[in-house]
Amino acid sequence: MELKVRRRPVKYARIEVKPDGTVVITAPESFNVGELVERHRCWLEGKLAEIENLREVAESGFPINGEFYGVIRGRRAKVHEMFRTVVMPPxxxxxxxxxxxxxxxxxxxxxxxxxxxxxxxxxxxxxxxxxxxxxxxxxxxxxxxxxxxxxxxxxxxxxxxxxxxxxxxxxxxxxxxxxxxxxxxxxxxxxxxxxxxxxxxxxxxxxxxxxxxxx
Incomplete structure (x- = not known):
């Protein structure tokens, strides 16, 4: 679990799971972050599992119009809709x-x-x-x-x-x-x-x- 803690002058601690799977906790200086994580561990693990399930989908190609195109390295940018490929230039x-x-x-x-x-x-x-x-x-x-x-x-x-x-x-x-x-x-x-x-x-x-x- 990738955890980032931001100490801020807030009244209540806040826990957030970013779309890339990073867990961000915003809390006062004296707040016990470890206890917060343990209290919400089941929820956190569920959210992180959802994101991991999406990772394989996300890595399957370049998304265009809801479909995943193959990627080719080339000199000029081009999207081949017929062949479902994207040319990525330098x-x-x-x-x-x-x-x-x-x-x-x-x-x-x-x-x-x-x-x-x-x-x-x-x-x-x-x-x-x-x-x-x-x-x-x-x-x-x-x-x-x-x-x-x-x-x-x-x-x-x-x-x-x-x-x-x-x-x-x-x-x-x-x-x-x-x-x-x-x-x-x-x-x-x-x-x-x-x-x-x-x-x-x-x-x-x-x-x-x-x-x-x-x-």
Whole structure:
């Protein structure tokens, strides 16, 4: 168990399992971390087992649209959809640029379709690296989507688009917000669970780790 302890002036200790399997404990200076770990050992072992089960999946290739492609080293970045292969060049940014263009081509039609259906008018649409979120909506109505979305099944991308467009009406996660999301994506609870699973896969995937400078 990889354990990181952060001593902070907090009132209560907090324990968290990161998507890559790291256990992070935030606690006051005098707090007994060992006792906390023992008290939650069963829960921790269960969470870590879930992540380990995903590791084999995560290491099976480069994820594109919910499928795992074989990886070839080459001079120029390329995604061969027919042969289910990805060419990784020496400069990772070339592949990042290609994935960004692919995601934009796939996600913009969804934004157009659902903004019309939901009666909202988004501003600009950005494809960005985001450390902890699949997407975001600014107070000015601009939408940002995480480049990691190119890895997940297209239907999950549809949920993220609907989620962020709903924020153009409700800048919160109130019951009214979720009612609007549910009107256009009834299985949003399942989608949220699947996206957590995919986030862990990408945290563990060696190729995404390399692209994001974590390899």
């Amino acid at each position: 400069v990772g940014e070339e592949l990042v640029s290609l994935l960004r263009r692919m995601l934009r081509r796939g996600i913009l039609p969804m934004v157009v379709e659902y903004s019309e259906r939901m009666g909202v008018q988004p501003g600009k649409v950005y494809i960005r690296h985001q450390k902890s979120r699949w997407g975001s909506c600014s107070p000015h109505g601009n939408l940002s989507f995480n480049i990691r979305l190119i890895a997940v099944p297209p239907d999950l991308r549809r949920y993220v688009v609907i989620h962020e467009l709903a924020h153009l009406k409700y800048m919160n996660h109130s019951g009214t917000f979720w009612s609007l999301v549910g009107k256009f994506y009834p299985n949003y609870r399942d989608a949220r669970g699947e996206l957590k699973r995919w986030w862990s896969i990408l945290e563990l995937n060696p190729y995404w780790r390399l692209l994001e400078g974590r390899g």
